[in-house]
Structures are given as structure tokens and as C-alpha cells.
């Protein structure tokens with residue numbers, strides 16, 4: 716087997732290539748591109764794109780939509796699944812979110828079935844939500 720190490724002296728910034736020919740030419744295929752979905756906020760007349768697998772809380776904040784109310788803006792657990800203040804109402808697309816976590820089962824006992832902790836839900840399809848539900 717031939718070792719493919721080379722350095723081109725005429726190109727001062729070129730790094731030498733190391734490894735045998737099989738190692739060089741059997742690089743892993745690039746990962747499939749992530750899909751992009753849409754989050755709709757009907758009460759705000761807004762919809763925005765989000766990548767597959769994103770955390771719902773991160774998406775809401777990235778879209779500039781208020782998530783917390785009043786003092787909870789500073790008194791939340793920062794996505795740790797401890798405080799229960801990041802809950803949202805899912806209007807459509809509940810099936811496009813990851814299953815409820817243990818934290819959600821504990822903190823959302825008294826909330827309707829269509830409520831989710833946004834810091835615990837991952838997005839796998841289009842959803843329609845309401846933040847700061849009553």
C-alpha cells in the first residue's frame with residue numbers, strides 16, 4: 716500500500732496530506748440536510764421557520780416571541796425543566812413534537828393535555844402554538 720504524504724514546496728501554505736489512499740478517499744458521506752419546518756403563532760399573526768430537532772423554547776426566543784410573563788423573565792430555570800414557567804399551548808401539530816418528558820408529566824399535571832414545556836419539546840414538524848396561555 717502506498718503512503719500518500721505530499722508537500723508542495725511551491726505552495727507555501729499547503730499542508731501535507733497524511734494517510735494512505737484508502738483513508739483519504741473513504742471519508743464519511745456528509746450528513747443529510749436537516750428539514751426546515753414552520754412554527755405559527757396565530758395570536759401574533761406570525762410564522763417563522765425552524766430546523767428539525769430544535770428545542771421549542773430556543774425557537775420561540777429566536778423568533779422574538781415573548782415566552783415568559785412578568786417576573787418569570789428572570790425567575791425561570793433557563794430551560795432546565797425545573798420551573799414550569801415556559802409552558803405553551805399547542806394548537807396544532809402536537810404529533811410533531813417529541814413525547815412528554817418526566818419533567819413535563821410532573822410540572823403539567825394540572826394543565827390541559829395540549830400544554831407543553833417549551834424547553835422540553837423538540838420539533839419534528841409544523842406546529843402552531845400560543846405562548847403565555849392563561
Ligand code: FES
Nearest residue numbers: 794796799801834
Ligand atoms: S424554562 Fe424552566 S421548565 Fe422550561
